Amino acid sequence: MRDERVGRVSETPTNTMQYRFDGPEDAPVLVIGPSLGTTWHMWDRQIPELAQHWRIFRYDLPGHGGAPAHASPSVAELSDRLIATLDGLGVQRFGYAGCSIGGAVGADLALRHPHRMASLALVASSPRFGTADEFRQRGVIVRTNGLEPMARTAPERWFTPGFAAAQPAIVEWAVQMVRTTDPGCYIAACEALATFDIRDHLGRIGVPTLVLVGAEDQVTGPAEARTLVAGIPDARLALVPGASHLAPVEQPAAVCDLLLTHFSTAWQDAPTVAPATPLVPGPATPATPFAPLAEIAPAPDAREAVGPQRESRHERGVKVRREVLGDAHVDAVTASADPFTEDFQELVTRYEWGEAWSRDGLDRRTRSCVALTALVASGHLEGLAAHTRAALRNGLTPAEIKEVLLQSAVYCGIPAAGAAFTIAQSVIQEETTPPA
Numbered sequence: 001m002r003d004e005r006v007g008r009v010s011e012t013p014t015n016t017m018q019y020r021f022d023g024p025e026d027a028p029v030l031v032i033g034p035s036l037g038t039t040w041h042m043w044d045r046q047i048p049e050l051a052q053h054w055r056i057f058r059y060d061l062p063g064h065g066g067a068p069a070h071a072s073p074s075v076a077e078l079s080d081r082l083i084a085t086l087d088g089l090g091v092q093r094f095g096y097a098g099c100s101i102g103g104a105v106g107a108d109l110a111l112r113h114p115h116r117m118a119s120l121a122l123v124a125s126s127p128r129f130g131t132a133d134e135f136r137q138r139g140v141i142v143r144t145n146g147l148e149p150m151a152r153t154a155p156e157r158w159f160t161p162g163f164a165a166a167q168p169a170i171v172e173w174a175v176q177m178v179r180t181t182d183p184g185c186y187i188a189a190c191e192a193l194a195t196f197d198i199r200d201h202l203g204r205i206g207v208p209t210l211v212l213v214g215a216e217d218q219v220t221g222p223a224e225a226r227t228l229v230a231g232i233p234d235a236r237l238a239l240v241p242g243a244s245h246l247a248p249v250e251q252p253a254a255v256c257d258l259l260l261t262h263f264s265t266a267w268q269d270a271p272t273v274a275p276a277t278p279l280v281p282g283p284a285t286p287a288t289p290f291a292p293l294a295e296i297a298p299a300p301d302a303r304e305a306v307g308p309q310r311e312s313r314h315e316r317g318v319k320v321r322r323e324v325l326g327d328a329h330v331d332a333v334t335a336s337a338d339p340f341t342e343d344f345q346e347l348v349t350r351y352e353w354g355e356a357w358s359r360d361g362l363d364r365r366t367r368s369c370v371a372l373t374a375l376v377a378s379g380h381l382e383g384l385a386a387h388t389r390a391a392l393r394n395g396l397t398p399a400e401i402k403e404v405l406l407q408s409a410v411y412c413g414i415p416a417a418g419a420a421f422t423i424a425q426s427v428i429q430e431e432t433t434p435p436a
Contacts, residue, residue: 016085017059018067023051028118029094030054030263031086033102035124035246036189037154037178039065042099045252050259054095059085061101063185065177071188075101075196079108083116095263097121099248100220101189104129104196110205111198119266121210121259124217124245126224127231128197133326135194139187140392140431147186149434151178158246160216170249195323202231208266209235212258214243214250314346317354324357324364324390364394369404376408376420384420388427398428 020040030050032043040058050056059082063069072078082105086094095118098106103125110117129135141149155164155171164171209232213225222239229237238258243251322330337345357367368391375384391401401424409417 014068014070015081016088017062017081018065019057019059019085019089022047022056022058023054025055027053027055028267029057029086029091031057031059031082031094031096031098031106033059033082033096033098033105034061034064035100035102036061036193037064037150037181037186038099038174038246039177041065041177042174042246042249046248046256046259049256053260054263057086057089057091057094061185061189063182065180069182069185071182071185073188073191075104075108075192076112078105078192079112083109083113086116092116093118095119095121095267097123097259097263098125099123100125100245101129101193104193107198107205110207110209111201114206117207118268119209119263120205120207121212121262122228123212123255124214124220124247125211125228126220127199127202127227129193129220131327132194132322133328135190136326136393137431139190139194141434142183142187142190143392143395143397144432145434147178147181147183150186151175153435154178157219158244159250160214160242160244163242163244163250174246174249199227199231202228203233205232205235207234207268208262210238210258210262210266211235212238212240212247212255214245214247215239215241216243217245217247219245313350313354315354316358317349317352320357321349321353324353324394325386326389326393329386329389365391365396368394368396369400372401372404372420372424373408373412376405376416377412379416381416381419381423384423385427388424389431392428392431398432401428 032040032046032050034040034042039060043058047056047058060067061078062072062081072081078101086092093116096106096109098104098121100123103122106117106120106122107125107127110120138150152175154175158174159167159171209228211225211228211232213220213222215222225237225239229235240247240251240254240258243254248255318330333345357364362370368387371387372384372391375381375387388401391404392398396404402421405417405420405424408420
C-alpha cells in the first residue's frame, strides 16, 4: 500500500519536524534531508524512483516550507528533533541521505545514534562548513536586510552558470524557497553551521557512506568531499559532472541512480554497534577496500586517542572569544602576541572570556549592551569596533545598537557617544552590506 501522508507537527511542535511520507508502508524507511534555504521539494525528482524501493520520509527544517518557526541553533538540536519525530512515528531503523546541512544532520545521527542508521549518503556536505565568521556574518546580513540578499545570490551558490541560464523557471522556484523561509530560523541554521565541526570524529562513523558532490560545487566542493571520504572508514566518493551545490535539482537522474545503487548494496539490516557515547576524539578505524564510484582521496593516518577531559577555563575562553569576536579578530590578536604580551592575552582569554562572558546570568545580547556602554563610559573606544561586530553577531540589530549609544550619550557624555557613533556606523555599514 502506498503511503503519502504529510505531517505538519505532532503534539509537541517545538521539538519535532514537519514531515511527509511517500512509498509503501511496509518498506524500509529512507530519511531524506534538505539544505539550508530549501524545502523537501528539492528532492521531488528523485521520489518516484526511490519510493518504489523504500518508504521515503522527508522533513523540512524549522521555518522552512511553512514548518513551525521554532529555531534550532545547533545541528545536534536538529538531529534531536528529527529523532523525536521518528520516535513518535515508530521508526527505529532507517537509511539517511541529506544535502548540505541535511548531510550534517545525517553525520551527527551516525555519530550519536549509530544503532538507528542502516546506511548514509552525504550530499554536498562537509565535516566543517567554511568558517564560523562567514556564517555569523550571513546571520547579521539577514537580521538587518531580511532574506532578499540570500535569495538574490542563491543561484550562483546553488547552480552552474549554464544551468541557471537554461532553466530560469527552476532557478526562480529555488529562489522562492529562500524568500519564504522564516528569517529567524535561517539565522539559527547559520549558527548551527558556524559551530558544526566533526573533523576529529569522522573515524567513528561506522555505517557504509556515500559522499556525493557536484564536480563544480563552489560551496562544499570536491575538496571537502575528499576530506569526508578520507576520514570515514567505509566511504566512497561520487563526483557528479555538470552539477554545483544543489546536485539533486541540477542532475536529478544521476543523483537518483547513485542513491539507488548505494542504498541497494550498502544497507545494514541489523545494528552492529552499541548506542553511542558522547563525542570525544578517537582513533580512525582502518578503511576496508571498496570499489570507488569516482575518485578517492587517500586515507589519513590514525590519530592518537584522546580521552574525555573537562574543559579548562582557557579552552572555554578561547571558544567563547572566537564565537563573540570572530575568528579573524582572535587570529589577528594571537598572531600579534609576543613574549611580552602573550601572558596578558592569556589573562584576557581566561578571565574576560572564560569567566565573565561564560557565565549564565546574562545572555550575550545583554552582555554586548553592557560592553558597549562601558567602553563609551570609560573612553576606551579602541575596543568599540570589535564589540560592535560582536553585538551584531550576538543578535543586536543596528537600531538596537543605536539605542544603546543614545542611552550612553545621556549618562556618559555627548562627545564620547559621538565618537562611538562614528566608529559603530562604519562597522555596521561594513558588516550589514549585502553581497553584490
